Amino acid sequence: MLTIDLSGKVALITGGGQGLGLATAQLLHTCGASVVINYLNDDDGVGKRRSEQAVQPFGDRGLAVAADVRSREDMSALMDLIASRFGRLDLLVNNAAVLRDRTLRKMTDEDWETVINTNLSAVFRVCQIALPCLQDGGRIVNLASISGVMGFFGQANYAAAKAGIIGLTKVLSRELAARQINVNAVAPGVVLTEMGQSIPQEARDQMLSQIPLRRFGQPEEIASTILFLCSPLASYITGQTLHVNGGWWA
Numbered sequence: 001m002l003t004i005d006l007s008g009k010v011a012l013i014t015g016g017g018q019g020l021g022l023a024t025a026q027l028l029h030t031c032g033a034s035v036v037i038n039y040l041n042d043d044d045g046v047g048k049r050r051s052e053q054a055v056q057p058f059g060d061r062g063l064a065v066a067a068d069v070r071s072r073e074d075m076s077a078l079m080d081l082i083a084s085r086f087g088r089l090d091l092l093v094n095n096a097a098v099l100r101d102r103t104l105r106k107m108t109d110e111d112w113e114t115v116i117n118t119n120l121s122a123v124f125r126v127c128q129i130a131l132p133c134l135q136d137g138g139r140i141v142n143l144a145s146i147s148g149v150m151g152f153f154g155q156a157n158y159a160a161a162k163a164g165i166i167g168l169t170k171v172l173s174r175e176l177a178a179r180q181i182n183v184n185a186v187a188p189g190v191v192l193t194e195m196g197q198s199i200p201q202e203a204r205d206q207m208l209s210q211i212p213l214r215r216f217g218q219p220e221e222i223a224s225t226i227l228f229l230c231s232p233l234a235s236y237i238t239g240q241t242l243h244v245n246g247g248w249w250a
Helices: 019-030 046-061 072-086 109-130 156-175 201-208 219-230
Strands: 010-013 034-039 062-066 089-094 134-143 182-188 241-244
Touching: 010 019, 010 072, 019 034, 019 046, 019 089, 019 219, 034 046, 034 072, 046 062, 062 072, 072 089, 072 109, 089 109, 089 219, 109 134, 109 156, 134 156, 134 219, 156 182, 182 219, 219 241
Parallel strands: 010 034, 010 089, 034 062, 089 134, 134 182, 182 241
Antiparallel strands: none
């Protein structure tokens, strides 16, 4: 029986305390990897509680750290901590993202800049900061979205950021090829995470009617694709965007 063994590998999953990030953290850990997740310190401490609960079952192979992906200082300190704690980084999954949906007419500068900075600029910074720690032969997986391809109504900021992720992934795959670091993106359709469930029911019903498989995705299905890209099975795949959306196309 074919198995994926990530024993000895160290993974960083940004925003890994919930949703797709949490499902990915659990799956990579199950396959033997040590897993680091970061979280944003919020006033009520939800991020901290969720993240610490997420890694608690991982024991010595888990670590949750307060670090804002938008902060170069925070992420540099996190990479230093990973280096001192584990001595290496093999797998980087850029998952952290936010939504600020509004039509172009109503979208504020803050709505635009918050999404672009978190969903695109932060990915650039995290990749750049991670490079000295990331092992040759490592993997980077960036979370794109079907929105970056189709351009959903009210998502000018989100669609632009996720389309940017696809372009950034292609460039990084070329620039890091000499180190045998594979860089790919995963573009999920609608997945029933907290973010997916925040979509109004009427809009969800319309989306569902366009999906040939007639259902939304589950977090574990996206996590499985990320696991594949992190595994030796995907050793000759780089610069690609894998669309995991139940066959949904415009």
